Amino acid sequence: MTDTVTREQLDARYLGRPGARVFSLSFQPRDAARGQVLYLPPFAEEMNRCRALASAQARQFAMAGYGCTLMDYCGTGDSEGQFEDVTLEDWLGNIDEVVEDIHQRHGQAPVLWGIRSGCLLAGLYASSASHPIPGLLLLQPVASGKRFVRQLVRQRIAAGVERGSGQISSDEIHRLWEDGQSLEIGGYSPSGALMLALEQLELTAFKLPDLPLLWLEHVNEGQVEPGLATAQALAALRAAGVRPELHCFSGPAIWQLNERAATPELLQLLKELYPL
Amino acid sequence: MDTLALTRSILKTNLQLDEAAHFDRDVALLGALPEFNSLTITSILATIEDETGCEIHDDEISADIFESVGTLVDFIDEKLA
Structure with missing residues (x-):
């Protein structure tokens, strides 16, 4: 078995109504999936900076037996619509369409994997989803x-x-x-x-009790604890009955770098969290 | 950590410039370093807030702060006072 996903395991789809169709790209494992994951990208430039990481991790998920679907919100990437016109409701509707599609095809709702502001959308959607969301994977979340x-x-x-x-x-x-x-x-x-x-x-205001929540936080080399704002957000979540599991990683902060950089530390951590 | 060391560390992280670890006060920033743009200014301000626990108001943001390493050190010192 090679380290790459063959074309047969990739499935690109457009969902929704003409003029506002949502692009999704699904990476599925060779055998029956152990679970599904939906990636919710961040906003504007951060979205583009994270594309390479999202693809690499989607492949890694597929290798570990999880199906992973990438999507572009309306007005971004390969989806239809004008960015200047979109509202938060439009984006929540987009997420709903993709979740519904994953549910229909695989019989289960996906874990929502957000990066940065995508985590706010993940929390908001999970707090009111029609299909119960099995968990959240939040990478360097925007909490506020x-x-x-x-x-x-x-x-x-x-x-x-x-x-x-x-x-x-x-x-x-x-x-x-x-x-x-x-x-x-x-x-x-x-x-x-x-x-x-x-x-x-506000991530801490969403009703997310009993939802498995992995929080991956970037720290500077040599640091083991997250900063004050993150510590406060984690404490607020715990006070609200959520049990976030914190993992710290270092290396380049790709969401704020204009140049693409490799992220071996983060990919290794994700590999350990979703082992073969 | 003294303020000059903190400033160097903030610049090194936000500009992704290893040589920032050795910057002196008289090194010019805004208009002198290609890495210095509106995005890096924003991330530098956020890091100052995170590292020092201070709050920077929008009307405090001016080009003077980012003229040189020295002016940025003085600004952080003012916020810490």
Whole structure:
């Protein structure tokens, strides 16, 4: 057996209605799958930076006997729709379509595997899914939508600083969003509706009791404990009856690097968590 | 860790530049290093908040902070005061 998945095990599909069709790519093991996993990508540039890791891990899942499906939300990647027009409800609808498809074809709902802001969508979807979700795998999760959107707002402000052009304030950006306008941030123009909805999401507020939750957190070389914000989010989850299992890894923080880098440490950790 | 060492560590991580570990105060940043852009500014500010527990307000963000290693050290010192 080689280390690569043959074409027979890959299945690319478009789901949903014309004009808003969702692209999904399924990696299935040669024999009956031990379980299914659905990858929920992060947002904007982070989505692109994580593509290589997502494909590599999807193959690794298939090698370990798990089916893994990758998807693009509407307005991103190979899915239809305009990014400037999409709302959070659209994306939740996309996830629902893919989960439903996996359920129909494999008889079970998938574990949701999120990276960064994809984890917020995973938590939100799992808290109200029609098919019970068997677990969450959260990689460097964005725990607070408010903090996440604040970073994007800052990036817009910092762009003004960098270019030496006039600065726009956080209040002005929010006013534009509330007026239904989109604003360019780092080359992407998300709708105001999407940004204002993301801002309301808090991972610790979702109802996720008894759901197996793996939390993979990046730490600097030599560190063994996550930072303060992550420790607080984990404590809040535990207080809400969730039992998150924390695993730390180091190496390149690929979601924030513009250059692609190998991630052997992380892939090794995932291999240990999903052994042959 | 003194503030210069902390600043070097923050720059090394966020710019992915090993030589940042040896930067002196007079090394110019914004406009001088190609790695310095709106995204790295944002991630540097977030790391300062994470590492020091301080909160940086949007109206504090200006080009002056990122002029050189020294101005960034002074800004972090102010936030720690």
